[in-house]
Amino acid sequence: MPAPVRSQLTHALETGSKAERAIANYMLSTLDQVPFETAASLAEKVGVSEATVGRFCRGIGYTSFKDLKEHLKDDLGDHPWLVSDRLNELRNTARDDESHLSQGMELEIAAVVRIYEYARSPEWQNVVARLARTQNVYVAGFQTERGLAQYFANQMQYLRDKVTLVDLAGGNFAEVLATDPDACLVIFEARRYSRLAKLLAREAKSAGIPVTLITDVFCDWGHEAADEVFAVPTQFNQFWDSTAQMASLSNLIINGVCMELGPQVEERLNRIAGLYGRFTGHVGDPVAAIEK
Amino acid sequence: MPAPVRSQLTHALETGSKAERAIANYMLSTLDQVPFETAASLAEKVGVSEATVGRFCRGIGYTSFKDLKEHLKDDLGDHPWLVSDRLNELRNTARDDESHLSQGMELEIAAVVRIYEYARSPEWQNVVARLARTQNVYVAGFQTERGLAQYFANQMQYLRDKVTLVDLAGGNFAEVLATDPDACLVIFEARRYSRLAKLLAREAKSAGIPVTLITDVFCDWGHEAADEVFAVPTQFNQFWDSTAQMASLSNLIINGVCMELGPQVEERLNRIAGLYGRFTGHVGDPVAAIEK
DNA sequence: GCAAAAATGCAAGATAACTTTCACACGGTC
DNA sequence: GACCGTGTGAAAGTTATCTTGCATTTTTGC
Numbered sequence: 001m002p003a004p005v006r007s008q009l010t011h012a013l014e015t016g017s018k019a020e021r022a023i024a025n026y027m028l029s030t031l032d033q034v035p036f037e038t039a040a041s042l043a044e045k046v047g048v049s050e051a052t053v054g055r056f057c058r059g060i061g062y063t064s065f066k067d068l069k070e071h072l073k074d075d076l077g078d079h080p081w082l083v084s085d086r087l088n089e090l091r092n093t094a095r096d097d098e099s100h101l102s103q104g105m106e107l108e109i110a111a112v113v114r115i116y117e118y119a120r121s122p123e124w125q126n127v128v129a130r131l132a133r134t135q136n137v138y139v140a141g142f143q144t145e146r147g148l149a150q151y152f153a154n155q156m157q158y159l160r161d162k163v164t165l166v167d168l169a170g171g172n173f174a175e176v177l178a179t180d181p182d183a184c185l186v187i188f189e190a191r192r193y194s195r196l197a198k199l200l201a202r203e204a205k206s207a208g209i210p211v212t213l214i215t216d217v218f219c220d221w222g223h224e225a226a227d228e229v230f231a232v233p234t235q236f237n238q239f240w241d242s243t244a245q246m247a248s249l250s251n252l253i254i255n256g257v258c259m260e261l262g263p264q265v266e267e268r269l270n271r272i273a274g275l276y277g278r279f280t281g282h283v284g285d286p287v288a289a290i291e292k
Numbered sequence: 293m294p295a296p297v298r299s300q301l302t303h304a305l306e307t308g309s310k311a312e313r314a315i316a317n318y319m320l321s322t323l324d325q326v327p328f329e330t331a332a333s334l335a336e337k338v339g340v341s342e343a344t345v346g347r348f349c350r351g352i353g354y355t356s357f358k359d360l361k362e363h364l365k366d367d368l369g370d371h372p373w374l375v376s377d378r379l380n381e382l383r384n385t386a387r388d389d390e391s392h393l394s395q396g397m398e399l400e401i402a403a404v405v406r407i408y409e410y411a412r413s414p415e416w417q418n419v420v421a422r423l424a425r426t427q428n429v430y431v432a433g434f435q436t437e438r439g440l441a442q443y444f445a446n447q448m449q450y451l452r453d454k455v456t457l458v459d460l461a462g463g464n465f466a467e468v469l470a471t472d473p474d475a476c477l478v479i480f481e482a483r484r485y486s487r488l489a490k491l492l493a494r495e496a497k498s499a500g501i502p503v504t505l506i507t508d509v510f511c512d513w514g515h516e517a518a519d520e521v522f523a524v525p526t527q528f529n530q531f532w533d534s535t536a537q538m539a540s541l542s543n544l545i546i547n548g549v550c551m552e553l554g555p556q557v558e559e560r561l562n563r564i565a566g567l568y569g570r571f572t573g574h575v576g577d578p579v580a581a582i583e584k
Numbered sequence: 585g586c587a588a589a590a591a592t593g594c595a596a597g598a599t600a601a602c603t604t605t606c607a608c609a610c611g612g613t614c
Numbered sequence: 615g616a617c618c619g620t621g622t623g624a625a626a627g628t629t630a631t632c633t634t635g636c637a638t639t640t641t642t643g644c
C-alpha cells in the first residue's frame with residue numbers, strides 16, 4: 001500500500017517537473033476540493049493538460065486520478081500520532097491476504113473518530129442528561145444486537161436504578177409501553193432490521209417516551225421513529241458487517257451518564273461490587289469471604 | 293440559505309418514496325464520503341438501481357448525481373472530511389471539559405490497532421480454526437461482559453450450529469464440563485474478575501477443553517487457566533473502564549470463522565434470516581409475508 | 585379486492601472521464 | 615548548430631458513468 005496521498009504530493013513538490021510541481025502544489029492547497037475534481041477540471045485550473053494529470057498520478061504510484069481520490073478517501077494522513085509506527089507497520093507489512101485486514105482497520109478507526117464526533121454533538125448531551133435523570137430507562141436490542149443492549153443495560157445498572165432490558169418474552173412490550181410515563185428507551189439495531197425495532201420505536205414515541213436509536217448508516221426509518229439516531233459505521237471491508245463499534249458508543253454514553261450523576265455513583269458501584277463478591281466472589285477474594 | 297443540499301436531503305427523508313428515503317438517509321449519514329461515490333457505487337450500497345439514484349437527484353432539483361456533488365462542494369464548506377483532519381479537529385478544538393475525550397479517543401484507536409495486531413498472530417489462527425471445526429462451542433461472560441458473550445454467541449450461531457451461551461442458572465456448568473469432549477470455550481471477562489471465570493476456565497482446561505480468554509491487560513491468572521489469552525486495552529482516560537473493544541475483537545474472530553467455513557455459510561445465513569422473517573419479520577417485508 | 589398510478593430495475597444508448605499514441609517543444613550536450 | 619532526452623499537449627481510443635425507454639413490481643385509492 002502506497003504512502004499516504006499527502007506525503008506523496010509533498011514529495012512530488014521537490015522532485016517533480018514544473019508541471020508536476022504545479023499539480024502537486026495545487027492539490028495540496030485545495031485538498032478538500034480534490035474529491036470534486038476530475039482530471040480535466042483539475043488540469044484546466046492548474047493550466048496543464050488532462051493527460052499530464054493522469055501521468056502525474058501514475059508517476060506517484062496510483063493507477064489514475066480516480067485511484068488517487070480513492071486512496072484519499074480513507075487516508076489517515078501522515079501526521080504523527082500516538083500509534084503511527086505500529087499502524088504503519090501493520091499497513092506496510094501486510095501480505096496480500098492480509099491487506100483487507102489493514103484496510104478494515106483504517107475503516108474501523110474512522111468509525112471510532114465518527115463516534116467521538118457524535119459525543120460532542122448537542123443531541124448527545126440530551127441523551128446523556130435524559131439517561132441520568134429519567135425515572136425509568138428501558139433498553140432493547142434485536143437479533144445479534146441483543147447482546148449489545150444487554151451490555152449497555154448491565155453497565156447502566158451499575159450506575160443507576162430502574163434500568164430494564166426489555167424483551168418479547170411476554171409477547172408484547174407492556175413493560176415499556178403501559179407503565180410509568182417518566183421513561184426513555186434506547187434501541188440497538190442494524191440491518192436487516194427487525195420489524196419489532198421499528199414497531200417498538202413508533203409505539204414508544206407515540207406514547208410520549210423519548211427514543212434513542214443506535215443503528216447503522218443504512219437505517220432509513222430511524223428519523224421518523226426515534227428522537228435521536230446515532231448511525232455507526234459497520235462496514236470494515238470484511239465479509240461480515242460489524243456492529244461492534246456500537247459498544248464503544250454505548251460506553252461513551254455510560255461514561256457521560258457517570259459524570260452527569262457525579263460522585264454519588266461511586267457508592268452504588270461499591271455496593272454492587274460488594275453484592276457480587278458475597279454472592280459469587282471475585283478472583284483474589286480471601287477464601288473466607290466466599291464461605292460466609 | 294445554509295447547506296441547501298443537506299436540507300433538500302432532509303426534506304426528501306420525509307416526502308420521498310421508500311427508495312428515495314433510503315438514498316437520502318445514506319447520503320446524510322455519510323455526507324463526507326459522498327464526493328467519492330458514483331451513482332453506481334451509491335446505488336449498490338443503498339440497494340437500489342443506478343437509475344433510481346439519477347432520478348432521485350433530478351427529483352430534488354439537480355440535473356444529475358454529478359450536479360449534486362457539484363453543489364455539495366460549496367455546502368460542505370470548510371468541514372474537514374479527511375480522517376486525519378477530523379482527528380486533528382477533534383484534538384484541537386476540544387474545550388477544556390472535552391480534552392479528556394479526545395485523549396480517550398487516541399487510546400481507543402490504539403486499542404483497535406492492538407486488536408488488529410492480534411488478528412495476525414498464530415494463536416489467532418488457532419482459535420479461528422478451532423471455532424470453525426470443533427463440534428461444540430461454548431461461550432461465557434460474567435458481570436458486564438455477559439452482554440459481549442451473548443453478542444459473540446448470537447453472531448456465531450448465524451455461522452454454525454451448536455453454539456451455546458453458558459450460564460450459572462443450574463448452579464454448575466455441567467452443560468460444558470460434563471458433556472461431549474469435542475468442545476471449546478470462549479470466556480469474556482474483565483476486572484474485577486468473577487471467581488466463576490477463573491474456576492470455569494480451570495475446570496474446562498483440566499477436562500481437556502481448549503479455553504480462549506478475552507480479557508483486559510490486568511488479568512494475571514489468564515495464562516495458567518486458558519490456552520489463549522487476548523488482552524484488550526480498556527483504559528481510555530475515562531471515569532469508567534471500557535471493555536467495548538472486545539466487541540471489535542470478537543467480530544474479527546467471527547469474520548475469520550466466516551472465511552474458514554467458506555461459501556457454505558451463506559446458505560445458513562439465508563436460512564436463519566428466513567426463519568427470523570417468518571417468525572418475527574424484518575422492516576420492509578411485504579405485509580403479506582408477516583401474515584402467513 | 586381490484587384497477588389505476590407510481591415507483592423501480594433492467595438494458596441499451598449517450599455522454600463524460602480517462603488513457604494512449606504520437607508529434608512537437610524545450611533544455612542541455614557535444 | 616545538430617543531436618538527444620525529457621516533458622508536454624492534441625486527438626484518437628478506451629473505459630466508466632450516467633440517462634432513457636420499457637417491462638415489471640409495488641403502492642394507492644376506491
